[in-house]
Amino acid sequence: MAKKKIERGTPAFMQGNEACVDAAIVAGCRFFAGYPITPSTEIAEGCSEKLPLIGGAFIQMEDEIGSIAAIIGGSLAGAKSMTATSGPGFSLMSENLGFAYMTEVPIVIVNVMRGGPSTGLPTRLSQSDVMQARFGTHGDYTAIVITPSSVQEIYDLTIHAFNCAERFHTPVILLLDEMLAHMREKVFISAIEDIEIMPRSYPKVPPEFFNPYEITPNMVSDSVPFGEGYRFNVTGLIHDEEGFPTSKPDEVVAKLHKLRKKIHLGRKEIMRWDEEYMDDAKYAIVSFGTAARAASSAVQKARSKGIKVGLIKLKTLWPFPGKRINQIADQVRGILVAELNMGQMIREVDRYVMGKCRVQGALRYDGNPLEPEEVFEKLLVLRATKRGK
Amino acid sequence: MELEAICSEHNYLRIKKKFPTVWCSGCGIGSIMGAIIRSVHELKINKNNVALVSGIGCSSRMPIYMDFNTLHTTHGRALPFATGIKMVRPDMKVIVVSGDGDGLAIGGNHFIHACRRNIDITLVIINNYIYGMTGGQVSPTTPLGSYAHTAPYGCIDPPFDAVKVASGAGASYVARASNYHIVQAAKYIKKAIGHKGFSMVEVMSNCPTLFGRLNGMRDPVDQLKWMKANAVTIKNWEKLGEEERVGKFPIGEFVTNMSRPEYTQVYEEMSRKAREEAQNGQS
Ligand code: SF4
Numbered sequence: 001m002a003k004k005k006i007e008r009g010t011p012a013f014m015q016g017n018e019a020c021v022d023a024a025i026v027a028g029c030r031f032f033a034g035y036p037i038t039p040s041t042e043i044a045e046g047c048s049e050k051l052p053l054i055g056g057a058f059i060q061m062e063d064e065i066g067s068i069a070a071i072i073g074g075s076l077a078g079a080k081s082m083t084a085t086s087g088p089g090f091s092l093m094s095e096n097l098g099f100a101y102m103t104e105v106p107i108v109i110v111n112v113m114r115g116g117p118s119t120g121l122p123t124r125l126s127q128s129d130v131m132q133a134r135f136g137t138h139g140d141y142t143a144i145v146i147t148p149s150s151v152q153e154i155y156d157l158t159i160h161a162f163n164c165a166e167r168f169h170t171p172v173i174l175l176l177d178e179m180l181a182h183m184r185e186k187v188f189i190s191a192i193e194d195i196e197i198m199p200r201s202y203p204k205v206p207p208e209f210f211n212p213y214e215i216t217p218n219m220v221s222d223s224v225p226f227g228e229g230y231r232f233n234v235t236g237l238i239h240d241e242e243g244f245p246t247s248k249p250d251e252v253v254a255k256l257h258k259l260r261k262k263i264h265l266g267r268k269e270i271m272r273w274d275e276e277y278m279d280d281a282k283y284a285i286v287s288f289g290t291a292a293r294a295a296s297s298a299v300q301k302a303r304s305k306g307i308k309v310g311l312i313k314l315k316t317l318w319p320f321p322g323k324r325i326n327q328i329a330d331q332v333r334g335i336l337v338a339e340l341n342m343g344q345m346i347r348e349v350d351r352y353v354m355g356k357c358r359v360q361g362a363l364r365y366d367g368n369p370l371e372p373e374e375v376f377e378k379l380l381v382l383r384a385t386k387r388g389k
Numbered sequence: 390m391e392l393e394a395i396c397s398e399h400n401y402l403r404i405k406k407k408f409p410t411v412w413c414s415g416c417g418i419g420s421i422m423g424a425i426i427r428s429v430h431e432l433k434i435n436k437n438n439v440a441l442v443s444g445i446g447c448s449s450r451m452p453i454y455m456d457f458n459t460l461h462t463t464h465g466r467a468l469p470f471a472t473g474i475k476m477v478r479p480d481m482k483v484i485v486v487s488g489d490g491d492g493l494a495i496g497g498n499h500f501i502h503a504c505r506r507n508i509d510i511t512l513v514i515i516n517n518y519i520y521g522m523t524g525g526q527v528s529p530t531t532p533l534g535s536y537a538h539t540a541p542y543g544c545i546d547p548p549f550d551a552v553k554v555a556s557g558a559g560a561s562y563v564a565r566a567s568n569y570h571i572v573q574a575a576k577y578i579k580k581a582i583g584h585k586g587f588s589m590v591e592v593m594s595n596c597p598t599l600f601g602r603l604n605g606m607r608d609p610v611d612q613l614k615w616m617k618a619n620a621v622t623i624k625n626w627e628k629l630g631e632e633e634r635v636g637k638f639p640i641g642e643f644v645t646n647m648s649r650p651e652y653t654q655v656y657e658e659m660s661r662k663a664r665e666e667a668q669n670g671q672s
Contacts, residue, residue, distance in 0.1 A: 073473025
């Protein structure tokens with residue numbers, strides 16, 4: 001699933017949020033519940049227009065808490081489901097996001113990031129929710145967080161997000177930002193038969209032998225929608241393989257391990273990143289989303305001046321390609337992390353570098369995009385820094 | 390063994406799995422569970438087609454024991470989860486059980502909006518006047534002057550009237566009964582489940598362990614007697630003056646509106662028209 005590249009097809013010119021809607025529908029999304037919030041509203045608007053035309057359902061809920069609750073219900077009832085929001089709404093969704101992790105219900109949550117904390121900068125650019133996306137709800141769990149950096153990638157990775165949700169029975173968070181959401185770019189759309197789409201997995205056993213949370217070798221259980229004769233229980237309490245509450249220590253540990261391991265064992269299918277000019281690189285820039293666009297231009301400029309620098313563009317932040325970052329730390333003298341916040345992913349990069357090379361940030365958090373020039377300047381600073389600094 | 394014999398007739402309980410229940414002896418929730426089961430049975434609804442959804446609290450534990458498609462969600466959020474199920478599967482019977490804290494405090498906003506849409510969901514509010522699961526704190530329905538662990542000097546917050554809110558917000562079937570009037574409660578629950586549109590039945594329930602104990606009704610029978618003494622039919626309620634109403638509550642059917650359109654049907658109709666227009670626009 002993760003390996004197959006989507007073939008180039010018919011070109012179209014569309015906005016980021018529009019691409020997200022179209023791709024969601026192609027991926028099989030048939031239910032959207034949401035609450036208006038800038039800069040994500042075009043996603044709800046697009047779904048309200050398109051879903052009724054194809055037999056899907058749309059509802060505008062009373063708040064974001066209700067929105068995520070409704071899509072979890074919709075997904076349990078058999079429809080691939082999505083919601084879209086921004087920082088304040090994403091904070092409100094945290095509780096039921098935890099419910100979806102615990103109950104292993106596939107959903108896709110799009111967070112079009114804006115500046116924070118609180119109401120923050122509703123119409124400006126930021127990537128400051130990346131740690132919230134990983135750790136936002138209470139308890140131990142593992143998240144899948146996806147970060148496109150162009151309208152084409154929004155299209156392709158929205159499909160990937162739905163596939164991952166269905167494959168691993170888990171919420172998937174798609175992080176966009178204000179600039180990507182509203183930018184218009186050319187997108188190549190493949191013929192539907194060339195796009196790989198993950199269907200719902202149905203149980204192979206009759207109801208009396210069905211355990212909705214069975215511990216399997218890959219830690220993913222079969223699932224079945226409500227109303228198909230299987231009559232199982234779903235609860236946010238820690239539960240056993242049958243879905244009933246338990247507090248027996250061994251069953252508690254088994255459930256928590258299941259949540260972690262299913263993502264860990266499937267990480268190769270989930271993780272995606274691009275590398276540019278890494279073969280002979282002496283320096284690397286790690287970036288994602290909108291910031292990666294500036295990083296890519298900075299790499300071009302540096303190369304034109306003979307500086308051997310490469311780019312690692314993360315398309316999934318979690319699971320994090322830590323092993324690859326660790327290898328790169330052996331190869332390069334320094335890594336620059338470009339992101340639109342006060343330094344969030346830089347911690348994750350630093351954790352895998354393990355002191356093997358310098359790690360510095362090209363950070364911006366005033367609501368404006370990073371300029372290629374700024375990233376280039378930071379690269380020069382990194383190059384000039386003495387070892388050990 | 391006795392329980393198994395009783396249950397074999399209906400087969401709606403997961404007796405081999407999760408019994409005994411978490412409920413205290415003398416608790417009123419079980420009677421209401423029985424009323425829900427009998428309603429589904431008498432209406433001949435296929436178990437596979439019933440989704441029973443709840444939030445958090447004593448009464449919200451109910452789905453775990455019942456052999457339907459069961460969903461035990463987060464505190465106050467049962468209605469939006471149920472709304473999602475109903476939007477995707479309009480053919481399913483969706484029943485929500487909620488307590489006074491779950492449904493009227495933390496879930497109050499969802500309650501209002503579910504009534505407003507008139508979506509075909511049945512909400513049974515089991516009102517025990519207190520937060521039971523957390524150990525007896527004051528709830529939105531605790532009567533003025535009653536005691537709770539966060540109202541040691543008596544409750545000063547005026548209580549919430551679920552019937553008035555549901556009626557005002559647009560629910561198309563609204564009724565109230567008590568555990569003393571359990572036959573009447575069961576009749577209303579059956580009507581609610583059979584009703585097309587948003588239906589709400591509030592059942593006053595005895596909680597001897599907390600509300601009863603803290604308010605001089607330690608014996609479950611005392612609280613049932615209290616319900617008997619203070620419940621007034623709607624007809625008699627109309628005749629009472631402001632002062633005579635204090636401490637009493639009206640029971641009966643407050644709204645039976647068969648003409649309000651149901652939300653998922655309206656959605657279906659809208660979608661059909663939109664599809665037709667899109668097709669005509671193309672040709
Ligand atoms: S605390 Fe009250 S409502 Fe809760 S189970 Fe006990 S008696 Fe019933």
